[in-house]
Amino acid sequence: MADLTVTVVSADEQVWSGQANMVVARTAVGEIGLLAGHQPLLGVLAAGEVRITASDGGRIVVNAEDGFVSMENDTVTIAARSASLVR
Amino acid sequence: MPAQLRAYRARIRSAQTTKKITRAMELIAASRIAKAQQRVAASLPYARAVTRAVSAVATYSNVQHVLTTERENPTRAAIVVVTSDRGLAGAFNSNALKKSEELGELLRREGKEVVSYLVGRKAVGYYRFRRRDFIREWVGDTDTPSVETAREIAEAVVEKFVQPTDEGGVDEIHIVYNRFVSMLTQTPEMLRLLPLEVVEGVEEPEPGKALPLYEFEPDSGEVLDAMLPIYIESRIYQALLESAASKHAATQRAMKSASDNADKLIREYTRLANNARQQEITQQISEIVGGADALAGTRTT
Numbered sequence: 001m002a003d004l005t006v007t008v009v010s011a012d013e014q015v016w017s018g019q020a021n022m023v024v025a026r027t028a029v030g031e032i033g034l035l036a037g038h039q040p041l042l043g044v045l046a047a048g049e050v051r052i053t054a055s056d057g058g059r060i061v062v063n064a065e066d067g068f069v070s071m072e073n074d075t076v077t078i079a080a081r082s083a084s085l086v087r
Numbered sequence: 088m089p090a091q092l093r094a095y096r097a098r099i100r101s102a103q104t105t106k107k108i109t110r111a112m113e114l115i116a117a118s119r120i121a122k123a124q125q126r127v128a129a130s131l132p133y134a135r136a137v138t139r140a141v142s143a144v145a146t147y148s149n150v151q152h153v154l155t156t157e158r159e160n161p162t163r164a165a166i167v168v169v170t171s172d173r174g175l176a177g178a179f180n181s182n183a184l185k186k187s188e189e190l191g192e193l194l195r196r197e198g199k200e201v202v203s204y205l206v207g208r209k210a211v212g213y214y215r216f217r218r219r220d221f222i223r224e225w226v227g228d229t230d231t232p233s234v235e236t237a238r239e240i241a242e243a244v245v246e247k248f249v250q251p252t253d254e255g256g257v258d259e260i261h262i263v264y265n266r267f268v269s270m271l272t273q274t275p276e277m278l279r280l281l282p283l284e285v286v287e288g289v290e291e292p293e294p295g296k297a298l299p300l301y302e303f304e305p306d307s308g309e310v311l312d313a314m315l316p317i318y319i320e321s322r323i324y325q326a327l328l329e330s331a332a333s334k335h336a337a338t339q340r341a342m343k344s345a346s347d348n349a350d351k352l353i354r355e356y357t358r359l360a361n362n363a364r365q366q367e368i369t370q371q372i373s374e375i376v377g378g379a380d381a382l383a384g385t386r387t388t
Contacts, residue, residue, distance in 0.1 A: 009132040010133065011234045011237075011320075011321065012133070013129045013130075027305075028304065028305050028313075039300060039301075040143075040300065040302065041301065042143055042302070042303050042304070042310055043310070044310055044313040068140060068313065068314060068317070070140045070143065077136045079136040079137055079140070081234065081317065
C-alpha cells in the first residue's frame with residue numbers, strides 16, 4: 001500500500017515528519033482517519049490527539065491544538081499553533 | 088606642548104574604549120543573527136502549510152467571506168509598524184518608519200483615515216515625540232518575538248477588521264517591517280494583510296488536469312473562519328521574526344563600521360600624538376642646545 005507523507009508543524013518548529021500508513025486526527029465534527037488515496041481535505045482541528053501509524057510500524061501521538069489538517073496527493077500536513085510530541 | 092600631547096592621548100583612549108564596546112556589540116549581534124535566522128527557518132514550514140491551505144480554500148471554493156472580500160468604500164486603514172526596541176542599528180528603524188509614513192501618505196491620498204499599531208519601543212518613541220495617536224503598542228520582545236505576541240497582534244487587528252467601519256473598525260490592514268534579504272541587505276517592506284490577496288503558493292492547475300476536489304470539514308465557510316486568523320497570525324509572526332533577524336544584522340553592520348571608524352580615529356590620533364611628541368622633543372633639544380650655546384658664549388668672554 002502506498003504511503004502517506006506526513007508533516008506535523010507548530011507555529012515555531014517542525015514537530016515530526018516522515019512516512020506513515022495512517023493518520024487519525026480529531027476535527028471539529030469528529031475523528032477522521034486518513035489513508036493513502038484519500039480525497040483532498042481541509043479540516044479544522046479540535047484540541048486533542050493526532051495519532052500517526054508510521055510506515056515502520058511505530059506509533060506517534062501528537063497533542064495538537066488550534067490548527068488544521070490538510071491532505072492532498074497523499075501528503076498530510078497537520079499545522080497547529082501549539083503541537084507537541086507525546087511519544 | 089605637553090598639553091596638546093595629553094589631549095591627543097585622551098582622545099585615543101576614549102576611541103579605544105568606545106571601540107571595545109562597539110566590538111562587543113558587533114559580536115553579540117553576530118551570534119544572535121544565527122539564532123534569529125534559525126527561528127525564521129523553523130517557522131517556515133508552518134507558514135508554508137498555512138499559506139498553502141488558505142490558498143486551497145480560496146482557490147477551490149467560491150465561498151464569500153468577510154476576510155477575503157474587498158470593502159466597497161474603504162474609509163479607514165490600519166498600519167502595523169514593526170520596529171525594534173533598541174537603536175544602534177543604523178537606518179533600520181528609520182527605514183521602517185519612513186516606509187510607514189509613505190504608506191500612510193498614500194492611503195490618506197486615497198481618502199482613507201490611517202490608524203496605527205506599533206511594535207517596538209522605537210516606533211512608540213517616534214509617535215510620542217510627534218504627539219501622534221496610535222491604538223496599541225507592543226514592546227519588550229522584539230529581539231526574540233514570541234508566538235503569543237503575534238497572536239495578540241493578530242487578534243487585535245482582526246477584531247478591528249470585523250467591526251463595522253462606523254463603529255471604529257478598519258477596512259484594510261497593512262504591515263510594515265524590515266525584510267531579511269541577506270546579512271548585508273534588509274529592505275523595508277509593506278504588505279497588505281487584509282483583505283487578503285492570496286496569491287502566493289497557488290499552483291496554477293495544469294491544463295487538461297481536473298482541479299482536486301477539496302472536502303472541507305465541517306464546511307468551507309467555517310474552515311475559512313478558523314483559517315484566516317491563523318493565516319494572519321502566521322504572517323505577523325513571520326514579519327516579527329524577519330524584523331528581529333534584520334535588526335541583528337543591521338546592528339552588526341552598524342557596529343562593525345563604528346569599530347572601523349574607531350580604528351581610523353585611533354590611527355589618526357596616534358600619528359598626531361607622535362608628531363606632537365617629536366615636536367616637543369625637538370623643542371627641548373633646541374632649548375638645551377641654545378642654552379648650552381648661550382652658557383658657552385658667556386664663559387669665553
